[in-house]
Amino acid sequence: xxxxxxxxxxxxxxxxxxxxxxxxxxxxxxxxxxxxxxxxxxxxxxxxxxxxxxxxxxxxxxxxxxxxxxxxxxxxxxxxxxxxxxxxxxxxxxxxxxxxxxxxxxxxxxxxxxx
Amino acid sequence: xxxxxxxxxxxxxxxxxxxxxxxxxxxxxxxxxxxxxxxxxxxxxxxxxxxxxxxxxxxxxxxxxxxxxxxxxxxxxxxxxxxxxxxxxxxxxxxxxxxxxxxxxxxxxxxx
Numbered sequence: 001x002x003x004x005x006x007x008x009x010x011x012x013x014x015x016x017x018x019x020x021x022x023x024x025x026x027x028x029x030x031x032x033x034x035x036x037x038x039x040x041x042x043x044x045x046x047x048x049x050x051x052x053x054x055x056x057x058x059x060x061x062x063x064x065x066x067x068x069x070x071x072x073x074x075x076x077x078x079x080x081x082x083x084x085x086x087x088x089x090x091x092x093x094x095x096x097x098x099x100x101x102x103x104x105x106x107x108x109x110x111x112x113x114x115x
Numbered sequence: 116x117x118x119x120x121x122x123x124x125x126x127x128x129x130x131x132x133x134x135x136x137x138x139x140x141x142x143x144x145x146x147x148x149x150x151x152x153x154x155x156x157x158x159x160x161x162x163x164x165x166x167x168x169x170x171x172x173x174x175x176x177x178x179x180x181x182x183x184x185x186x187x188x189x190x191x192x193x194x195x196x197x198x199x200x201x202x203x204x205x206x207x208x209x210x211x212x213x214x215x216x217x218x219x220x221x222x223x224x225x226x227x
Contacts, residue, residue, distance in 0.1 A: 002158065035217075042119075042204050042217030043159065091158050101147075101166075106158030 002026075004107035006092050012113045013082055020078045021110045025094030032075050033104065034067055035091040036060065043091055049075060082114045117142045119218035121205055127224045132195055136221045138188040138205030149206040150179050150190045153220065159204060162190070195225045 003026040013019050025032050030051050035043035046065070047057045051072035061067075064082075069075040079086055089111050095104040119140045128134050140148075147166050151159035163172040163179040165188075171180045176193045190203055202220040209215065 002160070004158075040219065042206075042219050044217070045215065089156075093158070101164055103161055103164070106160070108158050109156075111156070 002105040002107065004092060004094050004105050006090075006107035006110050008110060009108065010111045010113075012115060015084060015114055016081055018078065018080045019082060019112065020076055021090055021092075021112075023075045023077070023092030023094075023107060025074070025092070026096075026105060027073075029094035029096050029105075030072065031095045031097070031104075032069055033093040033095075034075070034077050035093065037089040037091055037109070038087075046077075079112075082112075084114045087112055087114045117208075117216045119205055119207060119216050121203075121218045121221050123221060124219075125222040125224070127226060128195055130195060130197055130225055130227050133191065133193050134195060134223065136190045136192075136203050136205075136223070138190070138207075138218055140186050140188070140205065140207040140216070140218070142186075142207040142216050144209045145183070145207055146209050147207075148179075148181055148188050150177070150188075151204040151206060151217075153202045153204060155201070162203075192223075195223075197225050197227060199223060200225045 005024045007022045033048040034046040037043040049069040064080045067077045089109040091109045093104040093106045122137045149164050150162045153159040162177050165172045165181045167183045178191045181188045204220040205218040
């Protein structure tokens with residue numbers, strides 16, 4: 001257990017429905033990242049927060065995706081009008097600060113299946 | 116365009132044997148390279164971190180090498196164990212944001 005928790009672990013939804021995932025980072029970490037991973041591929045960057053500010057967003061993050069980190073603690077990732085192509089593992093990671101030796105700790109992910 | 120290639124795509128070895136996984140990359144900016152281990156259905160766990168000026172870094176039975184001139188890295192696993200069965204992902208780049216590029220991984224299976 002890395003100390004980063006994600007909820008739910010698994011989610012099955014019908015196409016067109018909205019889903020929301022939650023990530024609780026390690027409490028003293030001010031940076032939080034979201035990644036998406038499809039089968040057989042490495043994680044792809046979606047977005048990251050420093051405290052409550054969303055500093056970077058990937059072009060993978062279409063307007064159906066929105067992420068928040070109110071009060072700089074937990075974060076949510078919402079996908080509206082889900083599509084089958086959204087089926088993937090959504091990973092959250094947190095780190096304390098920037099630096100070449102900065103360690104980011106990943107949660108166990110939320111597996112989304114859109115049927 | 117940032118690119119990371121890993122070889123082989125998959126590998127099967129017997130318990131107790133050694134193996135070496137390869138990573139070739141074209142990533143900018145580049146300041147460090149990480150190797151991660153990812154068990155099926157779990158998040159990645161860091162094995163080693165090397166800056167561009169380091170040539171080798173060990174973590175128990177795992178030894179990573181880096182040649183920043185040729186943009187190549189390798190991960191050597193010694194005396195493999197069944198628990199080493201996982202995907203091993205090479206991650207060259209800068210910080211954890213856009214410039215942190217995960218490779219596709221090598222799927223290692225260790226058989227008894």
